[in-house]
Amino acid sequence: MASTSIADIVALIGGPGLDDSTSDARHRFTAFLCQSKWEPDDIRGWVDECLELASRVRPEFYYALQDLVVSTGHHLGFEVEFGSYTGSGPGIPYDGKWRALTGEEILVEVKSSPWPLGSVNQLGQYMDTYAEM
Secondary structure (H helix, E strand, C coil): CCCCCHHHHHHHCCCCCCCCCCHHHHHHHHHHHCCCCCCHHHHHHHHHHHHHHCECCECHHHHHHHHHHHHHHHHCCCEEEECCCCCCCCCCCCCEEEECCCCCEEEECCCCCCCCCCCHHHHHHHHHHHHHC
């Protein structure tokens, strides 16, 4: 059986296609990821592929990584909300949210480097601002 790579999927939705301005492509991509037919090994393989292919000139693989991690919440039984890729727009930028049936929320941030924040203080400020919303 042929395996589907994340590069094939990104190409199918129209080249880079994944960015904050192409909501139709992103909607198709996230709906694809949230299908119940995917096994953990499929998702793991796609995550590994994204980490290998992502770069400044190929940001769509960072975006795909973000959506893969956020969509994992769906497979765990959460309602998911996909955030923005670039952090632009009003409000606090976040990559996604997982919401339990009981209403609790988990704010999801996806990073490909071990310490992407400028300081722990920056993280604390984000969390304080988000809690006030």
